Structure formats: C-alpha cells, structure tokens
Amino acid sequence: xxxxxxxxxxLMVLAVVVGPFFWKVAINDIDFSARMTxxxxxxxxxxxxxxxxxxARILYGGRISIAVGLAAMTMAIFVGVLIGxxxxxxxxxxxxxxxxxxxxxxxxxxxxLLLLIIYLFRDSLKAMFGVEMGVFILIVLVIGGFRWMPVAxxxxxxxxxxxxxxxxxxxxxxxxxxxxQVIRHILPNSLGPVIVAGTIDVAAAIIAESTLSFLGLxxxxxxxxxxxxxxxxxxxxxxxxxxxxxxxxxxxxxxxTINFVGDGLRDALDPRKxx
Amino acid sequence: xGPYILRRLLIALPSLLGISVVLFTVLALAPGDPFQELAxxxxxPAEVKQALREKFGLDDPxxxxxxxxxxxxxxxxxxFSFISRVDVDTLIWQRVPVTLAVIGMSQLLALCIALPVGxxxxxxxxxxxxxIASSLAFIGFSLPTFFTGLLLILVFSIKLDWLPFVFRSxxxxxxxxxxxxxxxxxxxxxxxxxxxxxxxxxxYVRSAVLDVVxxxxxxxxxxxxxxxxxxxxxxxxxxxxxxxxxxxxxxxxAVFGGAIVTEQIFRIPGIGSxxxxxxxxxxxxxxxxxxxxxxxxxxxxxxxxxxxxGWLDPRISFR
Numbered sequence: 001x002x003x004x005x006x007x008x009x010x011l012m013v014l015a016v017v018v019g020p021f022f023w024k025v026a027i028n029d030i031d032f033s034a035r036m037t038x039x040x041x042x043x044x045x046x047x048x049x050x051x052x053x054x055x056a057r058i059l060y061g062g063r064i065s066i067a068v069g070l071a072a073m074t075m076a077i078f079v080g081v082l083i084g085x086x087x088x089x090x091x092x093x094x095x096x097x098x099x100x101x102x103x104x105x106x107x108x109x110x111x112x113l114l115l116l117i118i119y120l121f122r123d124s125l126k127a128m129f130g131v132e133m134g135v136f137i138l139i140v141l142v143i144g145g146f147r148w149m150p151v152a153x154x155x156x157x158x159x160x161x162x163x164x165x166x167x168x169x170x171x172x173x174x175x176x177x178x179x180x181q182v183i184r185h186i187l188p189n190s191l192g193p194v195i196v197a198g199t200i201d202v203a204a205a206i207i208a209e210s211t212l213s214f215l216g217l218x219x220x221x222x223x224x225x226x227x228x229x230x231x232x233x234x235x236x237x238x239x240x241x242x243x244x245x246x247x248x249x250x251x252x253x254x255x256x257t258i259n260f261v262g263d264g265l266r267d268a269l270d271p272r273k274x275x
Numbered sequence: 276x277g278p279y280i281l282r283r284l285l286i287a288l289p290s291l292l293g294i295s296v297v298l299f300t301v302l303a304l305a306p307g308d309p310f311q312e313l314a315x316x317x318x319x320p321a322e323v324k325q326a327l328r329e330k331f332g333l334d335d336p337x338x339x340x341x342x343x344x345x346x347x348x349x350x351x352x353x354x355f356s357f358i359s360r361v362d363v364d365t366l367i368w369q370r371v372p373v374t375l376a377v378i379g380m381s382q383l384l385a386l387c388i389a390l391p392v393g394x395x396x397x398x399x400x401x402x403x404x405x406x407i408a409s410s411l412a413f414i415g416f417s418l419p420t421f422f423t424g425l426l427l428i429l430v431f432s433i434k435l436d437w438l439p440f441v442f443r444s445x446x447x448x449x450x451x452x453x454x455x456x457x458x459x460x461x462x463x464x465x466x467x468x469x470x471x472x473x474x475x476x477x478x479y480v481r482s483a484v485l486d487v488v489x490x491x492x493x494x495x496x497x498x499x500x501x502x503x504x505x506x507x508x509x510x511x512x513x514x515x516x517x518x519x520x521x522x523x524x525x526x527x528x529a530v531f532g533g534a535i536v537t538e539q540i541f542r543i544p545g546i547g548s549x550x551x552x553x554x555x556x557x558x559x560x561x562x563x564x565x566x567x568x569x570x571x572x573x574x575x576x577x578x579x580x581x582x583x584x585g586w587l588d589p590r591i592s593f594r
Contacts (some may be wrong), residue, residue, distance in 0.1 A: 104293045106525060107577055109569035111532030112550060116566050117301055119554045207419050211536055214421045215551055227421075234425055234540070238433045248422035256417035263413075 002264020005257035012254060016062035054243060057224040058250055064225045065206050065254070068139055072205035075144025077198050080151025085182060087152070088159025099156070102149045110146045111211070117142050118217055135219050143208045151197050158190030192269040199262035203255045210251050226251050283581045287574050294570040295348070299341050302563065348567060354560035363564045367546060371568070374545030377464055378534050384469030385476055392473075393480025394512060400485060408477065415474025420467050420533045424540035427463045438463055464541045468533050472526070479522045483515040517587050524580030527573050 087098040118138060125134035162168060163186060171185050212218035213227030221228065226247040233243035347353070353363040396405040431438045439460050487493065488511050496510045497503075535547030542548065546565050553561035 100293075104290055104297070107290055107528065107573055108294060108297065109528045109531050109566070109573050111528075111535050112566045112569045113297075113301070115535075115550065115554055116298075116562055119557075119562065120301065203417070210419060211421065211532070215536070215539060217551075217554065230421065230425065237425060237429050241429055241433075244425050244429070248419075248425065252418050252422060255419070256414060259413060259417050 002260050002267075005260035005264070009254070009257040009261060012062070012250075012257070013066060016059055016066060019059040020056070020063075054229070054246055057229055058226065058247055061223075061225040061229060061247070062250060062254075064136075064219065064223065065209055065227075065251070068136065068143070068209045068225075069202040069206040071136075071140040072143040072147065072208075073198050073201040075140060076147040076201050076205075077151055077194060078148075079144065080148035080197075081155050081187070081194065083148065084152035084155025085159055085187065088156040089163065089178065089182060095156075098152075102152050105146070106149045108146070114142050114146065114208070114212065115215070115217060118212065132219075132223060135223075139209055139212065139218060143205045147201050147204060151194055151201075154193045154197055155190055158193065159186060162186045162189055196262055196266045196269060199258060199265060203258040203262070206251065206258075207255060279585050280582060283578060287578050290577075291571070291574055294574070295345055295567070296341070298563065298566060298570070299344055303337060303340070348564075353564040353567075359558075359561075363560050366549070366561065367564055367568055370544060370546045370549050373543060374534060374538065374547060377461065377537070377543060377545065378468070378530060380461065381465045381468035382472065382530070384465055385472035388469070388473035389476035389480050390512075393477040394484055394507065396477070397481045397484035397488060398507065405481075409481070412474040412477045415470055416478075418471070420471050420536050421540060423470065424463070424467045424537060427467060428540070431463065460541075464537045464543060467540075468530075468537050471533060472530060475526070476519070476523065479519050480515070483518045484511060486518075487511050487515045513587060517584060520580050520583050520587065524577050527576045527580075531569050531573065 083098055083102065087095045087102075121138060122135070125138050128134060129137055163181075168181055168185050171181050176184070209218060209225065210227030210230070213225045214231045216231055219225050219228055221232070229247040230244055230251075233240065233247070237244055351364055353367070355362055359366055392408050396402075396408045399405060493506060493510055496506045501510075531547075534545070535550060537543070538545045538547035539551055546568060550562065550565040550569075552558075553565065
C-alpha cells in the first residue's frame with residue numbers, strides 16, 4: 001500500500017513539475033465563450049466562471065501547494081530538532097523551560113492564531129517581498145512555526161535514551177566535544193521517527209495552506225492554489241460541480257498518499273511491531 | 276479528588292497567562308497603529324494627537340500595556356466592535372452556544388464511531404473488519420473538512436435537495452417543527468466534523484487497545500472466567516482510554532480549527548464565522564476577543580481531560 005502510494009505520489013509530483021511544459025494553456029487565459037464548461041477534450045477538467053482552464057490552474061497550484069508543504073516541513077523539522085536537541089542535551093531548568101514552551105504551543109488554538117498573524121502581518125510582508133513571495137514566506141513561517149512541537153518532543157525523547165548508550169559514552173571517553181557527539185553520533189541515530197513525523201507534516205502543511213486559501217485568507221486570487229480554486233468554486237456548486245471536484249480530489253489524493261507513505265515508513269523504521 | 280482538581284486548576288492558570296502573553300506579543304509586534312488614520316489627518320492638531328495617545332497609554336512601556344490589556348480582558352471589557360456597533364462581549368456570547376453545540380454534537384458522534392470500531396478492530400487485529408475500518412479511517416482523516424463539506428452540500432442539498440445548506444438561526448416554526456428544522460440543518464456540519472475526528476480517534480483507540488489487550492492481567496481476567504464482554508469493557512477499555520484521552524486533548528486545537536472551517540462552509544452563526552468576518556473587515560477588537568475565547572476553550576477542554584484521567588485511573592489523582 002505504501003509503495004503504491006509512493007508511486008502515485010511521485011506521479012502527481014511529476015505531473016505538477018513537468019505538466020505545465022506539456023499543457024501549455026495559460027492559467028489566466030480568459031475565454032468568456034467557454035464559461036464553466038464541463039470537462040471536454042479542449043479542457044480536460046472543464047473551465048471556471050471566467051473560462052480559465054482548470055487543469056492548467058491545478059497543475060500550477062500543485063506546485064505552490066507542494067512547495068509550501070515541503071518548505072513548512074523543513075522549517076518545522078529544523079526548529080523541532082533544534083529545540084528538541086537542546087532540551088535533550090541539557091538537564092535542569094533549560095529542559096524544563098523548553099518543554100513548558102512546547103506544551104504551551106501545543107495548547108494554542110492554531111487556526112485562529114494563524115488567521116490572526118496573517119491578518120496582522122500580511123501587508124508589511126507584501127510590501128517587503130512582493131505579493132507572491134510575501135504570502136509564501138508568511139504562510140511557510142506560520143505553518144512551520146506551529147508544527148514543530150511533536151518533532152521537538154520526539155527528538156528530546158530520543159536524545160534522552162541515546163546519550164546514555166555505550167557508543168556515545170565511548171565517543172565521550174575518546175574526548176569528542178559535545179557538539180561532535182551530537183552531530184556525529186546522537187543526531188543521525190535519532191532521525192528515524194523524525195523522518196516519519198516530517199512526512200506527516202508535509203500533508204498537514206498542505207491541508208493548512210488549502211484551509212487558509214479556502215477561507216480566502218491565503219494566496220491572492222490570481223495565484224490559483226488548490227484551496228483557492230475550491231474557494232472560488234464553492235458558490236457555483238450547482239452549475240459547475242466539476243470545478244470543485246478536481247482540486248478537492250487533488251488535495252485528497254496528495255494527503256492520502258503522503259499519509260500512507262508515512263505509515264509505511266513508520267512500519268519499516270519501527271522494529272517494535274505490534275503482533 | 277478535591278485537591279487534585281485544585282492542583283489542575285492552578286496548573287491551567289500559567290498556561291492561560293502564557294497564551295495571553297503570546298497573543299499580546301503578536302498584537303504588539305504587528306505593524307500598524309490604531310491611530311494611523313488620525314495621524315494622517317491634517318485637521319487634527321498635533322497636541323490633540325499627543326493627548327489621545329497619552330489618554331490610551333500608547334507610549335507606556337510594553338509590560339504596563341500588557342497588564343492593562345489583561346486586566347480589561349479578565350474584567351469582560353473586551354472593547355467595541357467597529358463594524359457591528361455593539362460591545363464585543365455581547366456579540367460573542369450570542370455566538371458561543373451555537374459553536375459549542377455543533378462541536379459537542381460532532382465530538383459525541385466521533386466518540387460513538389471511534390470507540391466501538393476501534394475496539395472491535397483491535398480485538399481481532401488484521402481481520403477483514405480491521406483492514407476495512409483502518410483503510411476507511413485513513414481516507415477519513417485525509418479528506419479535508421472543507422472538501423467533505425462541499426461534497427455533502429453537492430449531494431444532499433443540490434442533487435437530492437434533502438437538507439438545507441444555509442444554517443438559519445431564525446427558524447419561524449415552533450415546538451417540534453423547530454427542533455426538526457434545527458436537526459435537519461445541523462446534520463451536515465456535525466457529520467463533517469464528527470467523521471473527520473472519528474477517523475483519527477479510531478486509530479488512537481485501536482493502537483491503545485492493542486497495547487493493553489495482550490497484557491497479563493487481561494489473561495488473568497479471562498482465566499477467572501469473566502465474560503469476554505466484561506473483560507473488554509471493564510479491564511481493557513478503561514486502561515486503554517488513558518492515552519486516548521491525552522491524544523484527544525492534544526487534538527482540541529485542531530477540533531476548533533475544523534469548526535471554523537465548517538462554520539464558514541455552512542454559514543453557521545458561531546464564533547468561527549465571526550472570526551473570519553472580523554478578519555475580512557479588519558475588526559481588530561473582535562478578532563482579539565475571539566482568539567482569546569478560543570484559547571480559553573482549549574484550556575478548558577484540556578482541564579476536562581485532566582479530570583477524566585483522575586476518574587479513569589484513580590491512582591493519578593493521589594500523586
């Protein structure tokens with residue numbers, strides 16, 4: 001199941017990456033004679049209310065959604081590993097304080113805060129990096145900033161058990177500095193669960209980005225991410241259901257396959273199998 | 276139990292304070308000034324501007340502003356909505372019951388699905404029932420709530436025309452007809468949220484029961500001759516529920532996030548749709564207050580989870 005999902009996921013990523021080179025319809029090609037047509041040869045996924053080709057928009061939006069997912073995952077893992085390893089190596093109050101911070105972040109209501117931060121900071125970042133880049137940076141930072149906690153907990157737990165192991169003690173006895181112990185010996189051995197958590201994080205970040213766009217607070221209307229296409233289509237459900245179905249299916253399939261791959265990875269990396 | 280509840284309450288307070296600090300920091304770091312419009316207005320003389328700034332304490336040190344803000348929030352003085360022209364607290368208290376009703380019902384639905392399905396799947400792991408249920412659970416929590424919501428509207432409101440897709444708070448009927456109309460309009464939102472939560476809880480329940488069901492004390496209970504039903508319900512499930520309660524409590528923020536989306540899709544007049552409206556209309560006091568209410572609700576439900584531990588495992592409350 002995991003392998004099949006991996007193939008399907010790879011296929012979708014490939015389609016999104018190279019698809020626009022083969023399907024050369026512009027995403028903002030307005031054609032009022034073909035408004036909200038059902039799928040046909042000219043428009044395999046139909047058109048929206050301005051006659052724009054939905055396939056082209058989905059391919060373009062997929063790039064953004066997947067880029068956001070990967071970037072937010074990288075950010076979450078980076079922060080998580082950093083905080084987790086600092087907490088895991090230091091005993092006493094540093095560890096306590098960092099874990100209190102982690103627990104605090106875990107009990108924050110994430111979506112309202114996400115919306116609040118985007119509302120407050122959107123305009124200044126847009127002015128700084130341009131519309132597209134500004135929103136991208138903001139969304140990646142915010143989604144990544146709210147997903148590091150599980151990773152930090154995992155890394156800390158791993159560090160606690162690994163740093164007492166014989167091979168780390170041997171390294172310490174040979175005079176390895178603390179940073180060398182961490183980077184060469186402890187960190188590589190604690191990455192298994194982190195990879196699994198990272199996979200799941202990509203899916204969660206894609207859902208978070210689509211949710212924001214679906215609420216009309218993510219990317220601006222001229223950048224068609226999957227959530228944004230769904231948001232635009234929801235008022236025309238009765239006349240053009242295909243418009244909502246294709247982006248929804250794209251999100252669903254991506255998230256489902258990523259989750260299956262993560263599950264497969266967990267089974268492969270976890271020697272303690274149930275039954 | 277009494278001292279335990281008190282201790283938990285005392286632990287909840289610092290996290291409430293921490294959340295308020297986070298909220299205030301976000302607000303304080305945000306660019307923009309509430310008096311920006313005034314500052315650009317050439318008709319207002321500089322002295323008046325300065326007097327206004329002093330009156331509202333905008334130039335005070337940050338910590339003073341924080342305590343003043345916190346004091347006002349705790350007093351129930353949440354400000355005045357720029358758009359609706361009413362006090363923010365009346366606006367919010369109108370909306371909270373709807374949100375709590377929808378969330379509560381959907382959580383009940385999720386429990387009614389997750390508990391039996393998860394337990395049956397774990398008692399016979401890798402059977403056909405388990406495989407089908409696990410696959411369905413995977414599909415369930417990979418489907419984003421906004422997509423399931425649209426799908427349900429498409430099928431049940433547009434194609435079949437069975438259920439209304441706009442939630443109305445002013446239903447003209449009275450008596451039983453009122454309940455029936457409310458029930459009809461609440462089915463879809465509750466199903467959307469409940470299925471999503473139920474799918475991920477089912478996996479938690481399954482793995483928690485799997486961890487417990489092979490322990491020695493379960494075998495002991497069976498060899499005493501207890502009925503299988505009693506063994507599962509009294510011995511296995513009660514112990515398996517402890518980690519499940521933890522995970523459910525950790526999911527509370529996500530539940531409220533899902534509620535915001537669902538309220539937006541079905542146009543339910545709850546605090547989630549209030550938040551979105553306020554953001555789209557730049558109504559800052561409402562945004563702050565709603566976020567604060569969401570934080571309080573999350574902490575409140577975490578507290579309930581803590582109390583549930585005490586009931587599930589009496590040893591915890593004596594520690």
